[in-house]
Amino acid sequence: MTFISGLLAFLKIISTLDAARINQQKDFNNNSLHKETDFNIQNSIIQQQSENQWFKNGVETIKKKLRVKKINKKAKNVILFIGDGMGPSTVTAARILDGQKKKKKGEENVLSWEEFDNVALSKTYNVDAQVPDSAGTATAFMSGVKTNMGTINVNENVTYKDCASSIGNEVLSLAQYAELAGLSTGVVTTTRLTHATPATVYASSASRNWEHDKTVNDSRCKDIASQLIDNKYGDGLEIAFGGGRCSFLPVTTKDHTATSYGLRGDGRNLLEEWEKKTNQNAKYEYVTNASQLKSLKPNEVDHLLGVFSYDHMNYSHYRLNGTDEPSLVEMVEFAVKVLSKNSKGYFLLVEGGRIDHGHHANKAFHALHDTVELNDAVHKAKEITDSDETLLIVTADHSHVFTIGGYQSRGNPIFGLVNNENDVALDKKRYSTLGYSNGPSGKINGKRKNITQADLNDPDSRYQSLVPLKDETHGGEDVGIYARGPQAHLVSGVVEQNYIFHVMDYALCLTEEKKYICKQEGLI
Numbered sequence: 314m315t316f317i318s319g320l321l322a323f324l325k326i327i328s329t330l331d332a333a334r335i336n337q338q339k340d341f342n343n344n345s346l347h348k349e350t351d352f353n354i355q356n357s358i359i360q361q362q363s364e365n366q367w368f369k370n371g372v373e374t375i376k377k378k379l380r381v382k383k384i385n386k387k388a389k390n391v392i393l394f395i396g397d398g399m400g401p402s403t404v405t406a407a408r409i410l411d412g413q414k415k416k417k418k419g420e421e422n423v424l425s426w427e428e429f430d431n432v433a434l435s436k437t438y439n440v441d442a443q444v445p446d447s448a449g450t451a452t453a454f455m456s457g458v459k460t461n462m463g464t465i466n467v468n469e470n471v472t473y474k475d476c477a478s479s480i481g482n483e484v485l486s487l488a489q490y491a492e493l494a495g496l497s498t499g500v501v502t503t504t505r506l507t508h509a510t511p512a513t514v515y516a517s518s519a520s521r522n523w524e525h526d527k528t529v530n531d532s533r534c535k536d537i538a539s540q541l542i543d544n545k546y547g548d549g550l551e552i553a554f555g556g557g558r559c560s561f562l563p564v565t566t567k568d569h570t571a572t573s574y575g576l577r578g579d580g581r582n583l584l585e586e587w588e589k590k591t592n593q594n595a596k597y598e599y600v601t602n603a604s605q606l607k608s609l610k611p612n613e614v615d616h617l618l619g620v621f622s623y624d625h626m627n628y629s630h631y632r633l634n635g636t637d638e639p640s641l642v643e644m645v646e647f648a649v650k651v652l653s654k655n656s657k658g659y660f661l662l663v664e665g666g667r668i669d670h671g672h673h674a675n676k677a678f679h680a681l682h683d684t685v686e687l688n689d690a691v692h693k694a695k696e697i698t699d700s701d702e703t704l705l706i707v708t709a710d711h712s713h714v715f716t717i718g719g720y721q722s723r724g725n726p727i728f729g730l731v732n733n734e735n736d737v738a739l740d741k742k743r744y745s746t747l748g749y750s751n752g753p754s755g756k757i758n759g760k761r762k763n764i765t766q767a768d769l770n771d772p773d774s775r776y777q778s779l780v781p782l783k784d785e786t787h788g789g790e791d792v793g794i795y796a797r798g799p800q801a802h803l804v805s806g807v808v809e810q811n812y813i814f815h816v817m818d819y820a821l822c823l824t825e826e827k828k829y830i831c832k833q834e835g836l837i
Contacts, residue, residue, distance in 0.1 A: 378430070381430045383802045384700070384701060384798060384799045384800070384801065384802075385799075385800070385802070385834075385836075386701075386799050386800075386836060387799065387820065387821070387822055387831065387836040387837055388658070388702065388703065388704040388798060388799035388800060388820035388821055389657075389658040389702040389703065389799075390652075390653075390658045390659050390660070390661075390698065390702060390703040390704070391487075391659075391660050391661070391703070391704045391705075391706070391817045391820060391821055392649075392660075392661045392662075392663060392694055392698070392703065392704070392705050392706070393454070393660075393661070393662050393663070393706050393708075393813075393817065394426070394663045394664075394665075394687065394690070394691055394694075394705070394706065394707040394708070395451070395454075395510055395662065395663070395664045395665070395666075395708060395709065395710055396664075396665045396668050396684060396687050396707070396708075396709045397447060397504070397510055397664055397665060397666045397667070397668050397669035397709070397710055398668045398669035398672050398673075398680070398709065398710070398711060398712065398713045398787065399665070399668050399684055399687070399709035399712075399792070400709060400711070400712025400713055400715065400788050400790060400792055401712065401790065401792065401793065402712075402713075402715050402716060402717050403668065403672070403680060403681070403684055403709075403712070403713065403715055404424065404427075404684070404793065405717060406677070406681050406684075406715075406717055406727055406747060407424065407681045407684035407685055407688065408420075408422050408423070408424050408427070409422065409727045410681045410682070410684075410685060410727050410728075411424060411685045411688060413724075413726065413727060414685070418723055418724035419724060419727065420723055420724070424688045424691075425688050425689075425691040425692040425695060426688070426691050426705075426707035426795040427795065429705070429707070429795040429796055429797040429801070430797070430801070431795070431796040431797070431801040431802055431803075431804040431805060432793060432794065432795055432796075432804065432805070433793075433794040433796075433804045433805050433806055433807065433808055434791040434792070434793060434794070434806075434807045434808070435454075435708055435709075435791055435792050435793070435794050435808060435809075435810045435812075435813065436791055436807065436808065436809050436810060437450050437709075437710065437711045437712070437789070437791065437792055437810050438459075438789065439459065439460065439461055439462045440459050440460055440461050440469040441461045441462055441469075442461075442462040443789055444711075444786065444787050444788065444789035445462060445710075445711050445787065445789070446462045446463055446509070446521070446711075446787065447508075447509035447510050447521070447669070447710050447711065448462065448463050448464055448465050448509040448512075448513070448521035449461060449462045449463065449464065450710035450711050450810055451465070451509055451510040451512075451513040451710055452464065452465055452466050452467070452484075452513055453809070453810040453811040453813070453814070454708070454710075454810055454811065454813040454814055455486045455487055455488070455513040455514065455662075455814060456484040456485065456486055456487070456513070456811075456814060457484075457487075457811050457814035457815055457818065458484055458811055459809065459810070459811050461473060463520060463521050463522075464479075464518065464519055464520065464521070465509065465512050465513055465516060465517060465518040465520075465521055465537070466483060466484050466485070466486055466513055466516065466517040466518070467479045467482050467483055467484060467517055467518070467519060468482045468484055470482045471519050472519070473519065473520060474519055474520045474522075474530065475519050476519050476529070476530065476531030476533055476534035477531065477533070478519065479517070479518070479519040479534060480533065480534075483517040484517070485546070486513055486514055486515065487660060487814055487817055487818060487821075487823070488500070488514045488515060488550070488660050488662070489515070489546040489547075490818070490823040490824055491547075491659070491660040491821065491823060492544075492546040492547025492548070492549070493546055493547055494657070494821075494823055495547070495655075495657045496655060496657050496658045496659050496660055496821070497551045497552075497651075497652040497654070497655040497657075497658075497659040497660075498514070498547075498549075498550050498551060498552075498652075498659065498660050498661070499550060499551055499552030499553065499554075499648045499651070499652055499659065499660075499661045499662070500514040500515070500550060500552070500553050500554070500555070500661070500662045500663075500664075501552065501554045501555065501641070501644045501645055501648050501661065501662070501663045501664070502554070502555040502556075502662075502663070502664040502666045503555065503556070503625070503626045503629075503632075503641060503664065503665060503666045503667045503683070504555060504556060504557070504625050504626070504664065504666030504667060504670075505524065505555060505556050505557025505559075505560065505624060505625055506538075506541065506553055506554075506555035506556065506557050506620060507524040507525070507537040507538050507541070507557050507560045508521075508524075508555075508557070508625075508666060509521045510662075510664050510666060510710060511555060511662065511664060511666070512524075512537045514550070514662050515540055515541050515544070515549075515550060516537045516540040516541065517540070518534065518535075518536075518537055518540075519534060521537075523536050523537055524536060524537050524538060524557070524560045525537075525538050525559070525560040525561075525576045525577050525578075526539065526577055526578055526579045526581075527576060527577065527578040536560070537560070538557075538560040538561050538577075538583055539581070539583060541553060541583075542561075542583045542586050542587055542590075548595065548616075549590075549616065550616065551614075551615065551616050551617070551651055551652055551655075551659075552616075552617055552619075552647075552648040552651055552652060552661070553617075553618050553619070553620075554617075554619040554621070554639075554644045554647075554648065555619075555620065555621070555626065555666075556620065556621055556622035556623070556624060556625045556626040557620060557622070557623075557624060557625070558575070558584065558601075558620045558622065558623050559573065559575060559576045559623050559624060560575075560576055560577070560583075561575070561577070561582070561583040561584045561620065562574070562575025562576070562577060562582060562583075562584065563575045563577045563578070563579070563580050563581060563582055564576065564577060564578060565580070566582060568623045569601065570601070570622075570623065571623045573623055584599055584618070584620065587599055587616075587618045590616070595615040595616055596614075596615045596616065597615070597616045597617075597618070598614065598615075598616070598617050598618070599617075599618045599619075599620070600617065600618075600619045600621075601619075601620060601621060602621060602637040602638065602639075603621070603637050603638055603639040603640075603643065604637055606619055606639050606643070606644075606647060607639075607643075609647075611647055611650035611651045611654075612650070612654065614651045617651065619639075619644070621637075621638045621639060622638060625666070625667060625670070626638050626667070628667050628670075628671065628679040628682070628683060628772070629641070629667070629679075629682050629683045629685075629686040630678070630679060630682050630772050631772075633686075640686065640689075641663070641665060641686050641687060641689070641690040642686070642689050642690050642693045644663075644690075645661075645663055645690045645693055645694055646693055646697060648661055648663075649661065649694065649697055649698065650697075658821070660817075660821070663687075663690060663694075665683050665684065665686060665687030665690070667679065667683045668680050668683045668684050668687070669713070671683060672713040672715055672749075672785055673713075673752070673784045673785050674752075674753065674775065674784070674785070675749050675752040675753055675754040675775040675776050675777075675778055675785055676772070676773060676774065676775060676776070677715070677728070677747045677776045678728060678770070678771070678772045678773070678774060679772060679773075680713075680715070681727070682772075691705070691707055695797075700797055700798050701798070701799070702798070702799065703798050703799075704796065704797070704798035704799050704800060704801060704816075704817065704820045705796065705797045705798055705801075706794065706795070706796045706801075706804070706813065706816070706817065707793075707794075707795040707796075708792060708793065708794040708795070708813060709792040709793070710792075711787045711788065711789075711792065712787065712788035712789070712790050712791075712792055713749075713785065713786075713787055713788050714749055714750035714751055714752075714785060714786055714787075714788045715747070715748075715749055715785075715788070716747070716748050716749065716750065717746060717747060718731075718744075718746065718748065719731035719733075719736060719744065719746050720733060720736060721733060721736075721746060725746065727746060727747065728745075728746075728747070728769045728770050729745065729746060729769060730743050730744065730745050730746070730764070730765070730769070731743065731744060731745070731746055738761070740760065740761055742761060742763050742764070742765070743764070743765050744764070744777070745764060745769055745776055745777065747776050748776055748777050748778065748779075749776060749777070749778035749779070749785050750778065750779050750780060751778050751779060751780035751781070751782045751785055751786055752775075752778035752780075752781075752782055752784065752785030752786075753775065753778070753781070753782065753783060753784065753785070754775040754776060754777050754778045755777075755778040755779060755780050755781030755782065756781060757781045761777065762777070764777065791807065794808075794813060796816070798820075799820050800816060800819060800820040803816045803819070804816060815827075819831065822836060822837050
């Protein structure tokens with residue numbers, strides 16, 4: 314190779330290296346530019362996400378949860394709210410309804426108990442039943458033991474309707490323990506006072522249906538109504554509000570607001586007997602309507618029996634429009650004011666009992682409006698009680714086979730049809746958001762009814778069901794428990810339904826077992 318050719322080759326190599334360095338610098342500059350662009354894009358995404366209102370709401374919820382403090386002290390009072398049949402789908406639908414009544418879309422609404430920080434799930438089965446009834450479930454949360462379907466405040470050794478098997482197998486309710494401890498007690502319901510759930514406050518029975526003496530098949534067992542009057546624990550209930558005069562009156566006495574006579578065959582007029590219990594220590598009064606209730610001063614009441622209807626009280630839609638029956642809110646407020654006079658404290662059970670009846674009839678309008686009324690009653694209780702001394706628990710005894718379905722747009726009226734015109738069933742007919750797996754609206758023969766022109770806002774409209782039954786059935790899924798106040802932090806996880814009793818018992822330090830634990834934990 315000559316000198317010239319070698320020099321040219323060397324210069325070519327240098328040129329190639331320079332070109333490579335230049336290209337490398339370009340690549341570096343391009344990569345830096347890309348990285349800077351990617352960084353800016355990422356920052357933009359992060360910023361818009363952080364500014365999103367849903368994201369902000371989540372951050373605020375975290376902050377709120379971190380501020381929650383346990384109220385680890387003895388409770389002075391306990392109020393247990395029961396939405397009879399208020400399963401998860403009922404809570405959701407009622408939340409939407411309540412929101413839509415407030416002129417909102419509805420889904421974003423929050424019910425009064427959904428603001429509580431302590432939530433759990435309750436397993437509702439009875440000892441002998443996968444899907445339960447109200448007697449067995451109410452016995453669980455009122456006595457602390459699970460039992461068989463149809464029985465009230467007796468253990469699982471008792472056979473339904475077998476009086477003999479119940480003797481010696483009775484259990485006490487939380488209210489009866491509270492009475493023995495000197496607390497005041499009360500029950501408020503929209504059903505008959507002798508119905509399954511309210512009966513567990515004061516009675517024991519081998520059958521929930523033994524509401525008056527003519528239904529009892531053995532003289533050794535007392536009917537439910539008489540047990541309310543013939544109290545054996547403390548000085549008895551201070552407050553008992555609900556319906557069902559029929560079981561308190563003899564067959565010879567006509568109810569003052571109806572053409573019907575009483576149902577008792579023993580000749581006892583339990584309503585008169587209640588008033589005759591008045592003595593030098595306490596006055597026992599009886600009222601039959603909202604006007605009479607409003608005329609009384611809570612600070613002058615000792616024991617008050619309010620039986621506002623011959624049978625069950627009306628659904629809230631009718632009760633609040635044209636009848637002289639009090640609202641659940643009015644009954645709760647009056648009850649709390651009376652019970653609060655006791656310096657030792659009180660226990661009160663409140664039941665929105667006709668939620669259940671609405672569902673059994675496939676009448677979602679009534680079921681949901683009565684749930685909203687229960688929501689209003691819980692809101693009132695929150696207003697007039699101190700969360701530092703009163704434990705509030707809201708739960709259901711069981712669920713129902715009630716569904717919310719379809720792909721409707723947000724804010725679609727909860728009582729409406731699925732609002733996508735193309736979203737029709739295989740039978741070419743439209744369908745409603747709400748429905749039931751079974752019930753009286755099911756068709757035995759023939760095709761499904763065309764409900765396109767149906768008035769689904771009619772209070773007595775029956776929503777469609779699949780399996781035809783005389784009455785819609787309960788549902789077997791778990792139900793929610795919501796708690797606020799002393800020892801509310803014990804409400805968490807998935808628990809057996811009878812655990813609710815033990816939370817309330819521990820909060821009040823009532824039974825000997827709970828007193829021992831309360832002393833160990835420094836509560837008393």
